[in-house]
Amino acid sequence: MTAQAPDVVLFGGRRFWVTAVDGVGLFDPAEHGLEPGPMHTGCYRGYICEYAVVERRLVLRGLRLGSAAEPPPLGGVRPRRDDEWHYRGTDVPTAFTGRLLIGSGTAADLPYLNMGFAPAWTYRRVHELTLRAGALLTADDCSAELAAVRAAIADTAARPAPGEPTREWISRTFSLTYDYSWPGRS
Numbered sequence: 001m002t003a004q005a006p007d008v009v010l011f012g013g014r015r016f017w018v019t020a021v022d023g024v025g026l027f028d029p030a031e032h033g034l035e036p037g038p039m040h041t042g043c044y045r046g047y048i049c050e051y052a053v054v055e056r057r058l059v060l061r062g063l064r065l066g067s068a069a070e071p072p073p074l075g076g077v078r079p080r081r082d083d084e085w086h087y088r089g090t091d092v093p094t095a096f097t098g099r100l101l102i103g104s105g106t107a108a109d110l111p112y113l114n115m116g117f118a119p120a121w122t123y124r125r126v127h128e129l130t131l132r133a134g135a136l137l138t139a140d141d142c143s144a145e146l147a148a149v150r151a152a153i154a155d156t157a158a159r160p161a162p163g164e165p166t167r168e169w170i171s172r173t174f175s176l177t178y179d180y181s182w183p184g185r186s
Helices: 142-151 168-171
Strands: 008-013 014-024 048-054 057-065 085-093 095-107 123-134 134-143
Touching: 008 095, 014 123, 048 085, 057 134, 123 142
Parallel strands: 008 048
Antiparallel strands: 008 014, 014 095, 048 057, 057 085, 095 123, 123 134
């Protein structure tokens, strides 16, 4: 199993990685006539989104897409190809309603966890964004709370909990749930 490439959110002049999603309305390739294909083992779903918070709205700024054939334009932008297809400067609005947990800056002294998505507690800077229909309602700095979580669980989080089947733990690491990313927070 391989660590997965997360979606990106440009927020407050910084680049953050999405660690948890609780809501609906993020970019869905199928809704735009796109059919993601294999990219690499670090991206099983076949696409990686780059979002930005612009004037308190969440927009899709760019997209990396696995596809054998050239995909159609997105938001008036034609894709370019290198290892995979890239859309840049799309500014496609999202209708996301819910919460996003985003992190940046890998914390020091972490256990080896090279599988699935990195949980929020593995980052030094963490924010929780609350949105309604793509509009940013709140942006809370949760870095101190996640540092406390990290201190409490870092020794045990890189393996299944006692009695937890390995298959379930692996499945959990490939999720973007709050339960996995911020244990104890719902």
